[in-house]
Amino acid sequence: xxxxxxxxxxxxxxxxxxxxxxxxxxxxxxxxxxxxxxxxxxxxxxxxxxxxxxxxxxxxxxxxxxxxxxxxxxxxxxxxxxxxxxxxxxxxxxxxxxxxxxxxxxxxxxxxxx
Amino acid sequence: xxxxxxxxxxxxxxxxxxxxxxxxxxxxxxxxxxxxxxxxxxxxxxxxxxxxxxxxxxxxxxxxxxxxxxxxxxxxxxxxxxxxxxxxxxxxxxxxxxxxxxxxxxxxx
Numbered sequence: 001x002x003x004x005x006x007x008x009x010x011x012x013x014x015x016x017x018x019x020x021x022x023x024x025x026x027x028x029x030x031x032x033x034x035x036x037x038x039x040x041x042x043x044x045x046x047x048x049x050x051x052x053x054x055x056x057x058x059x060x061x062x063x064x065x066x067x068x069x070x071x072x073x074x075x076x077x078x079x080x081x082x083x084x085x086x087x088x089x090x091x092x093x094x095x096x097x098x099x100x101x102x103x104x105x106x107x108x109x110x111x112x113x114x
Numbered sequence: 115x116x117x118x119x120x121x122x123x124x125x126x127x128x129x130x131x132x133x134x135x136x137x138x139x140x141x142x143x144x145x146x147x148x149x150x151x152x153x154x155x156x157x158x159x160x161x162x163x164x165x166x167x168x169x170x171x172x173x174x175x176x177x178x179x180x181x182x183x184x185x186x187x188x189x190x191x192x193x194x195x196x197x198x199x200x201x202x203x204x205x206x207x208x209x210x211x212x213x214x215x216x217x218x219x220x221x222x223x
Contacts (some may be wrong), residue, residue: 004157005217035213040215041215042118042201042213042215043158043201043203043213043214043216044215045210045211063182090157090158092157100161100163101160101163102148102150102160102161103148103150103158103211104160105150105157105158105159106157107156107157108155108156108157
């Protein structure tokens with residue numbers, strides 16, 4: 001089925017380890033986003049890519065880097081994981097910012113940093 | 115400061131008991147207000163977009179309305195399968211999206 005695919009679904013890291021979260025969409029959407037969701041905090045934007053070849057910081061970018069590999073793929077990297085990065089991470093995409101149907105979200109990556 | 119607030123945080127309803135969820139917002143230049151449904155362990159799923167005060171959208175037992183300061187998601191005669199967290203998001207000038215923290219709805223058979 002068409003949509004946004006995130007890998008892995010679950011991950012446990014030790015403090016200081018690095019990892020990359022992968023995201024791919026097959027809807028030919030132009031813009032892609034990484035959010036984190038924490039209890040009582042709502043969804044907060046980490047980074048986004050308005051179009052292929054561009055990336056910009058969101059509300060909470062510290063400790064993260066991103067790569068828009070091509071139109072389909074947008075990865076999120078944690079260089080040195082910290083317990084504060086324990087969260088559920090969602091990738092989302094949208095055709096363009098005037099798209100009436102909002103984001104399409106992936107199913108999330110549940111990350112625990114110990 | 116741009117902000118989106120949802121209330122109540124949690125709501126328990128008997129099957130068939132209608133109610134409303136609230137999303138109030140303070141943003142500069144509303145471009146759109148979105149409602150999403152999120153089931154446990156899954157990503158949010160799009161429900162509605164509203165653009166201007168007075169606008170209404172309906173889908174099955176759900177109806178979303180919009181005023182200049184807030185939006186309501188009305189649930190008529192809910193069923194247990196309507197149990198989920200409902201998220202509100204606002205798209206403001208500058209194309210930023212701001213999410214509320216959600217209302218967790220439980221419908222008891």
